Amino acid sequence: MPIGFNQEDIQKLDAVVATRRRVKQGDNLFSNGDSFTSLFAIRTGFFKTCVSTADGREQVTGFQMAGEIIGLDGIVSDYHSCNAVALEDAEVCVMPFANVEDLSREFPQLQRHVHKIMSREIVRENSVMMLLGNMRAEERLAAFLLNLVQRLHARGFSQSELTLRMSREEIGSYLGMKLETVSRAFSKFSDEGIIEVKQRYVRIIEPDALKKIFDPQTCT
Amino acid sequence: MPIGFNQEDIQKLDAVVATRRRVKQGDNLFSNGDSFTSLFAIRTGFFKTCVSTADGREQVTGFQMAGEIIGLDGIVSDYHSCNAVALEDAEVCVMPFANVEDLSREFPQLQRHVHKIMSREIVRENSVMMLLGNMRAEERLAAFLLNLVQRLHARGFSQSELTLRMSREEIGSYLGMKLETVSRAFSKFSDEGIIEVKQRYVRIIEPDALKKIFDPQTCT
DNA sequence: AATTGGCTTTGATGCAAGTCAAACGATGGT
DNA sequence: ACCATCGTTTGACTTGCATCAAAGCCAATT
Numbered sequence: 001m002p003i004g005f006n007q008e009d010i011q012k013l014d015a016v017v018a019t020r021r022r023v024k025q026g027d028n029l030f031s032n033g034d035s036f037t038s039l040f041a042i043r044t045g046f047f048k049t050c051v052s053t054a055d056g057r058e059q060v061t062g063f064q065m066a067g068e069i070i071g072l073d074g075i076v077s078d079y080h081s082c083n084a085v086a087l088e089d090a091e092v093c094v095m096p097f098a099n100v101e102d103l104s105r106e107f108p109q110l111q112r113h114v115h116k117i118m119s120r121e122i123v124r125e126n127s128v129m130m131l132l133g134n135m136r137a138e139e140r141l142a143a144f145l146l147n148l149v150q151r152l153h154a155r156g157f158s159q160s161e162l163t164l165r166m167s168r169e170e171i172g173s174y175l176g177m178k179l180e181t182v183s184r185a186f187s188k189f190s191d192e193g194i195i196e197v198k199q200r201y202v203r204i205i206e207p208d209a210l211k212k213i214f215d216p217q218t219c220t
Numbered sequence: 221m222p223i224g225f226n227q228e229d230i231q232k233l234d235a236v237v238a239t240r241r242r243v244k245q246g247d248n249l250f251s252n253g254d255s256f257t258s259l260f261a262i263r264t265g266f267f268k269t270c271v272s273t274a275d276g277r278e279q280v281t282g283f284q285m286a287g288e289i290i291g292l293d294g295i296v297s298d299y300h301s302c303n304a305v306a307l308e309d310a311e312v313c314v315m316p317f318a319n320v321e322d323l324s325r326e327f328p329q330l331q332r333h334v335h336k337i338m339s340r341e342i343v344r345e346n347s348v349m350m351l352l353g354n355m356r357a358e359e360r361l362a363a364f365l366l367n368l369v370q371r372l373h374a375r376g377f378s379q380s381e382l383t384l385r386m387s388r389e390e391i392g393s394y395l396g397m398k399l400e401t402v403s404r405a406f407s408k409f410s411d412e413g414i415i416e417v418k419q420r421y422v423r424i425i426e427p428d429a430l431k432k433i434f435d436p437q438t439c440t
Numbered sequence: 441a442a443t444t445g446g447c448t449t450t451g452a453t454g455c456a457a458g459t460c461a462a463a464c465g466a467t468g469g470t
Numbered sequence: 471a472c473c474a475t476c477g478t479t480t481g482a483c484t485t486g487c488a489t490c491a492a493a494g495c496c497a498a499t500t
Binding site for chain 1 (some may be wrong): 271273275277278294295296299308321335339340341345350353396428
């Protein structure tokens with residue numbers, strides 16, 4: 001929740017949250033084609049969102065963790081155009097979008113907050129397009145790891161250690177590469193002493209080396 | 221502008237537009253790092269938006285035509301994170317975002333409209349991610365052409381003929397491929413009699429064949 | 441302790457797209 | 471009309487990643 005509200009406001013703002021909902025690992029919070037009614041704020045757990053073609057190819061469009069909002073894809077056409085899958089047991093706040101809009105009109109701060117969340121998602125997707133369109137496999141993985149660990153750090157976790165919630169295949173789908181290529185890139189980084197990998201546990205030994213792979217110019 | 225307003229409302233809504241602005245071909249409407257104050261509605265002309273890395277690689281993130289809104293990337297951090305370049309002489313309506321937010325609070329219809337525009341952009345980017353992550357060169361170009369001609373048709377232009385406003389290199393940047401690969405894909409489609417190409421003029425002879433390339437399953 | 445199944449790693453090979461290079465074609469200026 | 475410039479096409483070659491295949495690792499189950 002954004003800052004700048006008094007006690008009284010905060011009580012009203014609680015009204016955006018209708019209920020909470022638990023989602024078991026592997027279950028969908030919502031699916032492509034579901035009618036859209038609510039945004040979801042992740043309280044605990046970890047999600048992926050993905051779209052798929054008619055012939056079954058799947059593209060992971062994002063990974064979301066506690067504090068992030070999912071469901072924005074549904075606003076435009078009143079039904080969802082992607083799937084949101086829990087990668088571990090999760091709990092979300094259900095925020096009926098009608099409530100969000102009503103209260104946004106009352107509280108400019110909330111209105112601004114909603115706009116920023118949507119804009120942030122647009123900007124994030126811009127940088128994923130850059131990743132997919134211009135970068136090579138190892139650059140993609142380096143950028144991915146740095147982004148993940150940075151977001152986890154902002155939530156109070158370590159900035160050098162993490163446990164991946166997703167498989168090699170899901171990472172590959174997000175980064176536009178095959179699971180074998182993901183695995184090879186992990187092995188390469190590991191051989192070079194940049195990271196330590198043990199299954200889904202990753203420790204970043206040389207963050208600067210990762211940054212350099214991701215962006216060779218700025219990091220001499 | 222969305223429907224469902226009466227005469228009086230429409231007059232008030234005119235207040236979102238502060239001024240108009242002309243942008244010459246090749247000029248930037250805004251650039252990465254510019255402070256964000258306004259959204260822009262394209263009246264005439266054609267734009268590309270693009271982001272770039274420190275080492276100079278550029279990724280076109282979208283092409284925008286009359287009636288579309290650009291500048292949404294600036295909301296989250298109050299400065300723009302991409303460049304918007306006019307691909308032909310253009311005119312835009314400048315809509316100071318403060319006005320948009322103020323009037324959104326007054327007119328739920330406008331509020332909804334703004335939300336939908338942002339959501340639509342998120343969904344569009346999702347499908348570009350699918351293109352970049354999962355599709356091969358010819359599929360990407362087929363999808364691109366179909367999307368372009370569909371948007372032009374919605375504006376009253378032909379559904380079988382178009383004049384590209386962008387170079388092979390810009391198409392390639394958008395689709396994550398090199399200009400030579402774009403050119404080869406055009407030549408291939410042309411050899412197969414699916415399209416006719418003469419520089420930037422393109423006539424779609426077999427739209428169904430394009431759809432089939434783009435999505436082999438659903439279009440038997 | 442052995443078995444099963446899912447995920448991951450590693451190796452060998454093939455291919456789509458990138459790179460390099462040259463020629464061609466349009467366009468605009470002198 | 472000519473030339474310079476820029477964008478495009480095409481060909482020959484290279485390469486990074488995908489594909490195919492096999493083996494290894496780990497956790498859960500019997």
